[in-house]
Amino acid sequence: MEKPFAITLDPGSSLANRTGSWRTSRPVYVDRLPPCNKQCPAGEDIQGWLFHAESGDYESAWRHLTRDNPFPAIMGRVCYHTCESACNRGQLDEPVGINSVERFLGDEALKRGWKLTAPSSETGKHILVVGAGPSGMSAAYHLRRLGHRVTVHEAGPLLGGMMRFGIPKYRLPRDVLEAEMQRVVDLGVDVQLNSKVENILDTMQAGRFDAAFLAVGAHIGKRAMIPAGDAAKIIDAISLLRSMEGEDKPLLGRRVVVYGGGNTAIDVARTAKRMGAEPLIVYRRTREKMPAHDFEVEEALQEGVMVKWLSTIKQAGDSSLTIEKMALDSKGFPQPTGEFETIEADSLVLALGQDVDLGLLEGVPGLEVSDGVVKVGANMMTGHPGIFAGGDMVPAERNVTVAIGHGKAAAKHIDAWLRGDQYVAPAKHEVAAFERLNTWYYTDAPKTVRPMLDIIRRQSTFDEVQGGLDENNALFEARRCLSCGNCFECDNCYGVCPDNAVIKLGPGKRFQFNYDYCKGCGVCVAECPCGAIRMEAEEI
Amino acid sequence: MSFQPLHFYQTGTFTVGNRLLSDKDRTVQADIGRTNSLNSGHRACQGCGEALGARFAIDAAMNAARGRLIAANATGCLEVFSTPYPETSWQIPWIHSLFGNTAAVATGIAAAIKVKRQKGEMGDVRVVAQGGDGGTTDIGFGCLSGMFERNDDVLYICYDNGGYMNTGVQRSSATPPAARTATTMPVGPEPGNAFGQGKFVPAIAMAHEIPYVATATVAGLHDLEYKVTKAMGMRGARYIHILVPCPLGWGAASQDTIKLARLAKETGVFPVFEAEHGEVTGVLKIRRQQPVEEYLKLQKRYAHLFGKKPAVETIARLQAAADKNIRKYGLLDQEAN
Numbered sequence: 001m002e003k004p005f006a007i008t009l010d011p012g013s014s015l016a017n018r019t020g021s022w023r024t025s026r027p028v029y030v031d032r033l034p035p036c037n038k039q040c041p042a043g044e045d046i047q048g049w050l051f052h053a054e055s056g057d058y059e060s061a062w063r064h065l066t067r068d069n070p071f072p073a074i075m076g077r078v079c080y081h082t083c084e085s086a087c088n089r090g091q092l093d094e095p096v097g098i099n100s101v102e103r104f105l106g107d108e109a110l111k112r113g114w115k116l117t118a119p120s121s122e123t124g125k126h127i128l129v130v131g132a133g134p135s136g137m138s139a140a141y142h143l144r145r146l147g148h149r150v151t152v153h154e155a156g157p158l159l160g161g162m163m164r165f166g167i168p169k170y171r172l173p174r175d176v177l178e179a180e181m182q183r184v185v186d187l188g189v190d191v192q193l194n195s196k197v198e199n200i201l202d203t204m205q206a207g208r209f210d211a212a213f214l215a216v217g218a219h220i221g222k223r224a225m226i227p228a229g230d231a232a233k234i235i236d237a238i239s240l241l242r243s244m245e246g247e248d249k250p251l252l253g254r255r256v257v258v259y260g261g262g263n264t265a266i267d268v269a270r271t272a273k274r275m276g277a278e279p280l281i282v283y284r285r286t287r288e289k290m291p292a293h294d295f296e297v298e299e300a301l302q303e304g305v306m307v308k309w310l311s312t313i314k315q316a317g318d319s320s321l322t323i324e325k326m327a328l329d330s331k332g333f334p335q336p337t338g339e340f341e342t343i344e345a346d347s348l349v350l351a352l353g354q355d356v357d358l359g360l361l362e363g364v365p366g367l368e369v370s371d372g373v374v375k376v377g378a379n380m381m382t383g384h385p386g387i388f389a390g391g392d393m394v395p396a397e398r399n400v401t402v403a404i405g406h407g408k409a410a411a412k413h414i415d416a417w418l419r420g421d422q423y424v425a426p427a428k429h430e431v432a433a434f435e436r437l438n439t440w441y442y443t444d445a446p447k448t449v450r451p452m453l454d455i456i457r458r459q460s461t462f463d464e465v466q467g468g469l470d471e472n473n474a475l476f477e478a479r480r481c482l483s484c485g486n487c488f489e490c491d492n493c494y495g496v497c498p499d500n501a502v503i504k505l506g507p508g509k510r511f512q513f514n515y516d517y518c519k520g521c522g523v524c525v526a527e528c529p530c531g532a533i534r535m536e537a538e539e540i
Numbered sequence: 541m542s543f544q545p546l547h548f549y550q551t552g553t554f555t556v557g558n559r560l561l562s563d564k565d566r567t568v569q570a571d572i573g574r575t576n577s578l579n580s581g582h583r584a585c586q587g588c589g590e591a592l593g594a595r596f597a598i599d600a601a602m603n604a605a606r607g608r609l610i611a612a613n614a615t616g617c618l619e620v621f622s623t624p625y626p627e628t629s630w631q632i633p634w635i636h637s638l639f640g641n642t643a644a645v646a647t648g649i650a651a652a653i654k655v656k657r658q659k660g661e662m663g664d665v666r667v668v669a670q671g672g673d674g675g676t677t678d679i680g681f682g683c684l685s686g687m688f689e690r691n692d693d694v695l696y697i698c699y700d701n702g703g704y705m706n707t708g709v710q711r712s713s714a715t716p717p718a719a720r721t722a723t724t725m726p727v728g729p730e731p732g733n734a735f736g737q738g739k740f741v742p743a744i745a746m747a748h749e750i751p752y753v754a755t756a757t758v759a760g761l762h763d764l765e766y767k768v769t770k771a772m773g774m775r776g777a778r779y780i781h782i783l784v785p786c787p788l789g790w791g792a793a794s795q796d797t798i799k800l801a802r803l804a805k806e807t808g809v810f811p812v813f814e815a816e817h818g819e820v821t822g823v824l825k826i827r828r829q830q831p832v833e834e835y836l837k838l839q840k841r842y843a844h845l846f847g848k849k850p851a852v853e854t855i856a857r858l859q860a861a862a863d864k865n866i867r868k869y870g871l872l873d874q875e876a877n
Binding site for chain 1: 550551552554555556557558559560566567569570572576578579580581582583584586587588589591592595622625626627628629761787793794795796797798799802828
């Protein structure tokens with residue numbers, strides 16, 4: 001090549017200069033575990049399904065969600081959404097309304113008639129599920145998806161278990177419950193209603209089942225020793241809520257006293273209010289100590305439910321109750337004060353917790369029962385090989401979401417056990433803590449509040465109290481997600497690298513580092529909004 | 541009107557791209573097909589703000605000029621680290637001038653293009669001149685003022701890192717007060733650079749009443765690209781002054797480059813605005829105001845202000861200067877975020 005005066009070298013590109021050799025530490029793309037996912041008792045990939053919802057692809061979001069939990073419309077109404085308490089956005093403004101988006105997706109699926117994915121092949125194994133509540137139906141769904149034949153035996157006349165007989169209509173409309181249950185049945189799950197299993201081993205042998213999952217729930221109301229006159233009307237909360245589902249509504253009278261401080265006590269009081277009664281909750285401790293969720297207490301108070309704190313019931317007469325006032329001691333335990341009071345009461349409802357009917361387990365070798373619940377291992381299996389259990393009948397927090405989580409976990413372990421194997425859950429990623437985020441990049445956006453039914457209708461009808469979001473605000477709410485710990489392709493790393501050492505792979509494919517030129521400055525790590533890049537020391 | 545951020549799309553337009561936005565609402569830098577005018581393999585320090593600012597600006601200019609662009613480059617870091625003979629990182633027609641005459645060289649190129657176009661020998665090609673603050677506010681200032689006064693058809697871009705960094709961090713007329721450099725050591729009654737009269741070239745450019753003057757930082761990419769694109773859509777002398785943090789000269793961690801630029805804007809230390817024909821037409825409002833300490837304490841060039849006996853008075857003077865910017869340009873707004 002002919003060169004100009006004083007030029008002796010050909011023009012070259014700086015690409016010959018591999019500046020990657022300067023590096024002492026390197027950025028690495030990672031996926032961290034969002035706190036919501038970590039918190040979810042049903043093991044939902046919340047950030048994962050929100051990612052699809054953010055782009056308006058609700059069907060993909062719903063399909064992603066139902067990989068873990070087949071009941072989003074139910075969840076969107078009754079789940080206590082502890083995920084929202086864990087949400088990192090809560091430290092920025094307010095948590096993402098995960099529960100309301102879940103409900104929107106659930107309702108959208110029902111509206112559009114989306115079907116669950118059927119199994120691609122059959123395993124030939126046959127599994128017995130006892131109880132058609134949240135845990136049993138969740139297990140049935142997951143087992144069916146894994147290709148197993150599933151038969152559900154339900155003692156009651158309808159599907160849903162405690163979701164039907166324990167949760168009032170104003171929180172969970174029955175058409176929603178029916179529809180989500182039916183969708184699981186449509187996968188080819190055989191359900192036998194009014195078919196109580198008296199002895200599990202006999203039933204398993206008769207039906208030649210390969211394994212069983214027990215989820216009979218806790219349907220026996222606990223009684224308290226309260227001296228009572230012959231005419232005193234005392235019923236337990238769970239029987240009362242169950243009878244609300246039948247034709248003959250219970251007769252409670254005008255003054256209904258509910259004894260207890262859990263969510264069931266609140267449900268009963270709000271139900272009584274809707275039947276025209278004047279409910280009064282009697283609870284031995286203070287509001288702060290109440291096991292019921294605060295928002296439920298608040299909603300009950302709004303509707304005109306009265307509460308007597310720091311009180312125990314000493315005696316029940318035919319139209320009155322004797323109450324003793326309590327005082328909290330230095331340790332926060334209620335102690336009797338010797339002060340008594342008489343209040344009017346046409347009926348007394350005991351909401352003091354529930355026990356499990358363990359009759360079907362009599363004579364099963366190896367099985368261990370303690371504190372009225374069945375012991376299970378980490379794999380959800382009881383002491384008897386092949387019999388698994390979950391939901392309210394095993395030691396755990398009792399709520400729908402936990403029960404659904406048990407059903408999913410049990411299904412995976414049963415599937416592995418049938419193959420003579422053990423299911424080992426994949427290792428969890430490290431948590432995407434708030435400190436990992438660069439929140440500068442997120443748009444300021446306060447939470448969308450769901451509409452509430454007006455107070456008059458809440459006091460007199462069983463219409464659903466909390467409304468849903470429409471498409472616009474559901475989309476807005478989904479887009480409030482910070483995508484903690486998981487790349488959402490904002491292009492920041494690609495844009496802010498001073499060395500063009502980030503390769504953009506295209507939509508859905510994320511990015512790659514070009515370590516030939518990456519000098520390891522760490523700007524991409526600092527400017528990644530969601531904490532999906534980590535700096536690692538180079539071996540030098 | 542200044543750049544208007546888009547809201548309610550998860551990250552809106554704060555991030556470089558956003559999969560939820562249409563392509564036209566994303567930046568040039570988000571594009572897989574961006575020019576990468578300043579390519580990999582350059583020898584800038586880790587986390588160099590100037591390398592980043594230059595790619596941001598020139599890629600946007602290339603995009604606006606549909607690839608028909610010539611850049612003249614003053615001596616300085618940008619030239620030294622990008623083009624050690626015989627290699628270059630530039631993927632555009634690029635010419636290296638002396639330290640002080642870039643504006644004049646660019647003027648010459650623009651004049652030559654004008655003549656060739658009149659003769660029908662070539663189509664439209666746009667001209668950009670670029671340099672650091674040393675080559676712009678000190679050494680090349682005469683040529684620059686001449687270019688403004690003649691209203692030559694050149695976009696001049698100054699990458700301001702507040703000193704002569706590649707020669708060993710000496711003071712320039714753009715070095716901020718109290719900052720330590722090799723020539724303004726933290727000794728004596730007023731340690732660091734003196735509180736002088738200041739020399740804010742964007743204001744001087746505005747005094748020339750040229751068609752367009754703007755400031756920007758590497759922390760506001762959408763804003764920066766909007767300004768370059770707008771400037772490229774105009775004719776005559778245009779000036780854009782971009783704050784580019786220098787990890788070496790400022791004594792900052794390499795990963796804090798963008799954070800520092802962001803803090804400079806959020807504290808009011810560096811006002812981000814645009815002006816047409818000598819009048820301010822838009823400002824980028826402060827979104828989350830911060831005290832100047834947040835900006836200063838990340839930089840070792842201000843380390844002498846902190847430590848056991850903080851220089852409270854000096855910090856207060858720097859805060860007062862930032863507050864004056866906020867007042868003067870109206871950087872605070874209730875509705876801004």
